[in-house]
Amino acid sequence: MMPLMWCSAPPSPPPEAMVGTLMAKKDGSSRSVVINMRGAGTNNGFPSFLPKEVEKIKDPYARKLAQRMERLPVSIGSSESCIMSSCVRPLKQSEINPVVLLHCFDSSCLEWRCAYPLLEEAGLEAWAVDVLGWGFSDLERCPPCSAATKRHHLYQFWKSYIRRPMVLVGPSLGGSVAIDFAYHYPVAVEKLVLINASVYAEGTGDMAKLPKAAAYAGVSLLKSTPLRFYANMLAFNDISLATTFDWTNVGRLHCLLPWWKDATVSFMSSGGYNVVSQIKQVKQKVLVICSEQDNIISYKQILRLRCELSSAIMRLIPDSGHLPHVDNPASIAKLIAGFARNGRC
Numbered sequence: 004m005m006p007l008m009w010c011s012a013p014p015s016p017p018p019e020a021m022v023g024t025l026m027a028k029k030d031g032s033s034r035s036v037v038i039n040m041r042g043a044g045t046n047n048g049f050p051s052f053l054p055k056e057v058e059k060i061k062d063p064y065a066r067k068l069a070q071r072m073e074r075l076p077v078s079i080g081s082s083e084s085c086i087m088s089s090c091v092r093p094l095k096q097s098e099i100n101p102v103v104l105l106h107c108f109d110s111s112c113l114e115w116r117c118a119y120p121l122l123e124e125a126g127l128e129a130w131a132v133d134v135l136g137w138g139f140s141d142l143e144r145c146p147p148c149s150a151a152t153k154r155h156h157l158y159q160f161w162k163s164y165i166r167r168p169m170v171l172v173g174p175s176l177g178g179s180v181a182i183d184f185a186y187h188y189p190v191a192v193e194k195l196v197l198i199n200a201s202v203y204a205e206g207t208g209d210m211a212k213l214p215k216a217a218a219y220a221g222v223s224l225l226k227s228t229p230l231r232f233y234a235n236m237l238a239f240n241d242i243s244l245a246t247t248f249d250w251t252n253v254g255r256l257h258c259l260l261p262w263w264k265d266a267t268v269s270f271m272s273s274g275g276y277n278v279v280s281q282i283k284q285v286k287q288k289v290l291v292i293c294s295e296q297d298n299i300i301s302y303k304q305i306l307r308l309r310c311e312l313s314s315a316i317m318r319l320i321p322d323s324g325h326l327p328h329v330d331n332p333a334s335i336a337k338l339i340a341g342f343a344r345n346g347r348c
Contacts, residue, residue, distance in 0.1 A: 052141065054257075056259055060256070071091050088140045088156070093130060100128075102127050105132065108176035112132060114326065118332035219268055240323075288342075289316075298324065
């Protein structure tokens with residue numbers, strides 16, 4: 004598998020063009036044709052670029068979204084070299100501006116496994132995008148994975164495939180990714196949705212100064228099943244032990260790619276995200292979502308964020324933990340759909 008490709012060929016057709024071509028066949032099985040085209044070179048319905056451990060995942064929503072994942076070429080430099088970038092893209096275009104779903108720190112678009120189908124049912128054009136350095140993009144040549152390169156990659160993705168002002172959704176550290184992007188590329192962002200946003204940590208702190216050996220040792224711990232299991236216990240409330248184990252496997256699946264350590268150390272060493280000074284300069288309309296039972300981000304932090312944003316509304320999600328788009332997807336999908344359509348919830 005080639006990690007980078009030359010961008011001399013035109014970009015892939017937009018999803019509505021692909022669907023139109025498929026529907027024109029009128030063979031009575033258009034859905035199966037879509038799956039076959041998107042799953043070219045797959046194993047048991049999963050894209051071949053996913054680690055084989057994906058087959059052990061039991062969550063039906065994670066399995067279904069994983070089967071829809073694909074890689075699209077995204078140019079990141081003047082040399083026209085491309086990164087094959089992982090995402091889930093919509094089957095059709097909507098009259099409403101598209102919704103682009105980011106994810107948490109060191110996660111992937113599989114985080115949206117429960118809410119994504121509900122957003123599609125609501126008629127939204129939803130894109131689930133892996134942030135550079137995380138997820139399942141092909142990073143064999145190890146590009147730098149600083150906040151600046153993550154921002155540039157997302158902009159090039161938007162410029163190549165989305166090309167309309169978007170509703171950018173960021174949960175947890177994805178909130179920092181979203182604010183940073185909206186601040187630097189305001190023309191690309193119509194609205195922001197920030198879910199239990201982690202925006203007041205001033206970068207990676209002392210971890211940026213660690214010697215390489217210590218940094219790699221720390222990253223190895225970050226990948227470990229016990230630590231990921233503990234993180235899931237903090238993030239979710241009242242889920243079974245079996246579900247916790249399964250969701251742990253979903254959350255660390257991307258860590259099994261061979262370049263994951265290098266990309267993560269690159270991000271940590273770069274200093275990470277520091278968007279504190281950008282928050283008050285965000286001009287877009289913002290929906291701030293706070294879970295009442297979040298054990299990671301405090302209510303005071305979310306209230307501070309709401310007060311520092313000039314055009315924000317705030318909504319509480321009861322009976323949800325740090326990732327309500329996983330454990331309360333119906334409420335999240337309803338809020339995002341209402342905000343995307345008319346700016347109200």
